[in-house]
Amino acid sequence: MSLLVWNVCDSETNPLPFTVSESDSDDLLESFGSSRNLSTINYVTVETWKSLRIPQTKSKSIAPDLSRLPSMHLDIVLEILGHLHPLMLVQVSRASQSFRHLLRSPITDSTWRKSLLVDAQLPCCPPQISGRRWTKLLFGRHICDDCGLPGTSPDYTICRRVCASCMDPKYVREFNLMVHKTLHAGPKSSDAEDNDSDIASPYETLDCHMVSHAVHRFFESRMAVALENRHRAEQCEAWASTVIRESRPEYWVKLKKVTVGVMNRLIAEGFDSDDVYEIQYSLRDCDVLWRKPRLTSKLWHQARPYILPQLLTMQTQRLEYQRNWRIRTRKQAILAAVILTLSTPVTGLPHCYHPPPRVIEVFPPIAQLMSEESDEPISREDPALIAALADGAQFLDAWCMEMQMLLVSVLPAATAKRPDIRLLDRATSVFQVQKPGDLATFWTAFGWDEVRTYLHWCSKQPPSYLGSHEMVTFEAGGAATVAAIAELLGLDPDTTTAAQLDAVDARFMCKTCLGVRRQALPWRECVLHDVEKSGTLTALHSVPSWTILSHLATADVRQREEPADYSSIANWACMLCHHHFRRPGTQLHDQMQNHIRDYHGIEHPAEGQHLISFVGTEHLQRRRHVTLVVGGEHPMRYRCNRCAEDQPEVVKFFSLRGIRLHLIYNHFVESPGEEDWTEDDLILT
Structure with a gap:
């Protein structure tokens, strides 16, 4: 002024x-x-x-x-x-x-x-x-x-x-x-x-x-x-x-009443209600409607030239958004169908593997199908999709071979001239795969069968995400632990495979960890134990030191171990449709079973056939470790001979005080003696 x-x-x-x-x-x-x-x-x-x-x-x-x-x-x-x-x-x-x-x-x-x-x-x-x-x-x-x-x-x-x-x-x-x-x-x-x-x-x-x-x-x-x-x-x-x-409050009430009348007239004329509701706030800026007590025919015809352009613009934006949404949904359906077709369960593990979406999108038949700007919905039975997946198996084999070559190049024993993919079968081929969204944490995987289950999440990474970007690296400490365990079993660390260690199914105990109670671990958990402990400030686990349990102690641990429970992890998807593939593997096990029962009519869904597990960003739940009391005043190393005769397949250890009470109250032995139990060393070496 x-x-x-x-x-x-x-x-x-x-x-x-x-x-x-x-x-x-x-x-x-x-x-x-x-x-x-x-x-x-x-x-x-x-x-x-x-x-x-x-x-x-x-x-x-x-x-x-x-x-x-x-x-x-x-x-x-x-x-x-x-x-x-x-x-x-x-x-x-x-x-x-x-x-x-x-x-x-x-x-x-x-x-x-x-x-x-x-x-x-x-x-x-x-x-x-x-x-x-x-x-x-x-x-x-x-x-x-x-x-x-x-x-x-x-x-x-x-x-x-x-x-x-x-x-x-x-x-x-x-x-x-x-x-x-x-x-x-x-x-x-x-x-x-x-x-x-x-x-x-x-x-x-x-x-x-x-x-x-x-x-x-x-x-x-x-x-x-x-x-x-x-x-x-x-x-x-x-x-x-x-x-x-x-x-102003008085006129806001009147304007709201007039605005409702305008919206009702627009809907009565055949305009979409969603478009009408989207412009309800912009109607307040129409000067023609301001300070009017009610909507008359004259006022309606005066305001119509101001309202219709906004409504038509909103209608155009909605139709364009809906078309783009249908195109995205079609592409997601194509990608989900390819993933379901190419997904392969991993033996011994509850999850599967498939190529990353980035790799699938460059597969020529799929790339051509996804490049079409069609908004028509597509199903897994579509002839064009079936024809595009005709060479899917060969494409998957080629991708697996390429990934195996890259993984072999990460191993220290590989040669650049003639990489031998059989090195991936060795138990000492331990890798660390970076977790998505967290650069400081990794998954630990053994050999090709486990590493490939983690590669599908690299959907937005460059092609050379192995080695140079350090997303998949060789874990030398884990390989040293596997070598030490193989030597305990009398096997050659340079030739022992993961399948051989799984067949032995022995249990081990860490010598470095002190205490009366100690965990009894299978060989994979031993590697994870050393990898986790090596990241601490102390250097006690820098050199692996393990001991093997006796046969009786191993049998006791096996029967007390609980199977790994993946049902509470949201990483399940339906193999019969692509309903949950906007974000693959985001449903719980029970939710997916209910989906298959309700939508597909299968009363007893089978894992691997009707539903499948994908490795998600969550840390997979590991089973609870079994602990043994190997020291102190009351070590639990005594087995009841009478129970061994009646149920030889059941192994249970007691402390000396506990075995006596067991014999008195369960077998009615008045004066238990050493002839009534067997003492086991629990640890062989």
Whole structure:
């Protein structure tokens, strides 16, 4: 807002910054009339008039007789009119020509000023402007005082409504009336910035040179006037904002009612309800619907040109999104069908393996099928999909061979000239596969059969994700543990395979871990134990040190071990459909079984045939380890001979105190002796 102020030295001859006399503005009272241009409506006037008229319309009292008012003395009439609200004075001026001429005469200025004091919330009229002009500034239509441009807001600092085009020439011509660079405020438009230095120079001179006290007093007085103008402008703007804000809840309720009517009409005309509900918030920005109590046919036809373009745009966006969604769903269905077709269960493990989606997408028949911009749904029985998968087995074999070559190259015993993929069958071929989303954790896998189950998650990695990107690395510490275990069993570490160690099915105990109770682990768990412990701060497990359990102790551990439970891990998928393949393997075992029973009618689903497990990002649940009490005062190394005779396949060890109580209470032996039990060393070497 500009900082134009009137000349305080000659306020009588120049009362306003824009010199306009009262006789030049015959439309002061006419500016309160109605207009079809919505931008000229002063809603502050509308709300103020409502607050004045609604209480009167609800009142049941008889309106007073004002017929004697014209016959009264002028001073009495002016005194009576001074107690009316300014908007009431405007209505009185429209009653007759006599009242019109009276209220336009200069003698009624005090009457207009007194009327502004009726409402304590109204901003006070400044002394440099007439009460009638101040009333017009507060309640008049939003049109420029000079050119009549609609939509011109009042400028309470200069006490006029002036548009930018009318402001600029007067802004420059009357620069001597401005206080520039003493208060921060911008011009009405950028055109006045060209004369910035000319306007500022007189005031900069006052700051830089010695001048008289009179000039300084003049400068200070102009500063005081500018501050007073700005303070009054802030009060006026706060008053106008308060009037509008207090009326807003009422109009929001009406707008919501009108908006619901518009939405119902659009749905009745056949538009999609989703599109209509999407634009319900943008309907609030439609000026045609604002401040309307209800939706009439006339209002509907007025608002229709504003609403239909938004609705058609939303309809186009929805149709485009739905088509893109159908295309993505089709591609996901193709990818899911390929994964289900190429998935192969791993022997001895509950999960399967398949090529990464990145590899599947570059398979030429599948790539051609997925490149089609068709949004038609596709099923696993589609002829085009069946034809594309005709060479799927050969493609899978080629991919497996490529991965095996890359894995062999990671092994330290491999040669670059003639890589031998048989090295992957060795038990010492231990790898670490990086987990997705966590660069610091790895899966530990043994040989090709286990590593390939973890490769499918590398769907967005470059082709060379083996070796160079360190996503699959050789685990030297795990290989050393396998070699130590093979030597305990009397096998050659360089030729022993994982299948041979599985066939022996021995149990081992860590020598490095101290304590009375120790875990009895199979050979794979021994490797995981050393790998996990080697990452700690202590270096106790840097060199593998293991001992093998006796045959009886091994039998005891085997029968107490619980099988690994994968049912609580969300990594299961249906082999009969691609319903769950947006995110493969995200269902629990029980959920997938219920799906197969409900949708496919199979009462007893079989793993590997009807449902299959995919390795997910969760850490696979390992079975609970069995512990043996091998030390302390009461080591559990005694087996009951009577139980061994009755049930030789059951092996159970007791402590010395426990075996005696067992014989007394279970076999009714009065004096148990050494001939009633057998002591086992538990540990062979």
